[in-house]
Amino acid sequence: MIDLKDVRKHYRSGNLKSEVLRGVNLQVKQGEYVAIMGKSGSGKSTMLNLLGTLDVLDKGEYKLAGKSVHKMSRGKRVRLRNEEIGFVFQHFQLIPNLSVFQNVLLPLTYGRKRLGKKKARVLALLDEMGLLDKKNQKPDRLSGGEKQRVAIARALVNEPGLILADEPTGSLDEETTENILSLFDRVHEQGATIVVITHDQEVADRAGRILRLQNGVLV
Numbered sequence: 001m002i003d004l005k006d007v008r009k010h011y012r013s014g015n016l017k018s019e020v021l022r023g024v025n026l027q028v029k030q031g032e033y034v035a036i037m038g039k040s041g042s043g044k045s046t047m048l049n050l051l052g053t054l055d056v057l058d059k060g061e062y063k064l065a066g067k068s069v070h071k072m073s074r075g076k077r078v079r080l081r082n083e084e085i086g087f088v089f090q091h092f093q094l095i096p097n098l099s100v101f102q103n104v105l106l107p108l109t110y111g112r113k114r115l116g117k118k119k120a121r122v123l124a125l126l127d128e129m130g131l132l133d134k135k136n137q138k139p140d141r142l143s144g145g146e147k148q149r150v151a152i153a154r155a156l157v158n159e160p161g162l163i164l165a166d167e168p169t170g171s172l173d174e175e176t177t178e179n180i181l182s183l184f185d186r187v188h189e190q191g192a193t194i195v196v197i198t199h200d201q202e203v204a205d206r207a208g209r210i211l212r213l214q215n216g217v218l219v
């Protein structure tokens with residue numbers, strides 16, 4: 001599903017160049033559940049953003065389901081993301097002026113299904129996640145756990161084959177964390193490939209394999 005070869009990525013601020021990823025190699029099979037750990041600032045989000053086609057690598061190769069992402073035009077990358085990837089951002093990143101319903105509908109906007117079908121899918125998912133009574137609320141009226149569930153519903157609405165989650169249980173209480181982990185278990189059982197970044201050993205232990213990002217490489 002995922003094949004990263006010798007991936008490099010640096011950031012530049014002024015004259016300072018810092019190389020964050022220094023030759024990352026990663027192979028993830030379809031249907032695998034992988035956790036990535038590593039110190040704060042070690043480049044975990046940078047790597048996940050590359051996997052999610054939100055950013056581009058400097059050097060190396062990225063193949064997703066056999067397609068060479070590193071050679072794609074921006075338009076193709078965006079389409080790939082919309083159709084095949086569900087991304088759960090580190091700090092939810094809900095759109096503040098859209099309702100819960102509209103936030104979850106967002107990834108379907110450019111799809112080809114009829115609007116009625118799209119709306120039905122959103123309502124079914126909100127119901128499943130216990131958010132139906134919040135559908136017309138704006139994100140700032142929700143608790144942290146509710147916001148995260150909305151973020152996850154938005155990532156799942158396209159039924160993506162690949163779920164990428166950046167510290168999805170970051171600041172949540174134990175019960176909400178458990179709910180989110182069960183949900184990931186369920187989509188994993190249904191065949192999705194999952195890559196999750198976490199600080200939390202308990203979260204990492206749900207995955208089939210744990211990797212650590214250290215000094216710009218995965219070990």
Ligand code: ADP
Pocket residue numbers: 011012013020038039040041042043044045046047
């Ligand atoms: P992690 O998610 O493991 O905490 P990040 O990938 O967010 O790490 O960041 C890795 C390093 O890259 C950090 O030193 C961070 O300050 C730097 N960095 C991240 N994003 C940018 C950016 N857009 N511009 C410049 N530096 C950045």
Ligand code: MG
Pocket residue numbers: 044045046090166
């Ligand atoms: Mg991060």
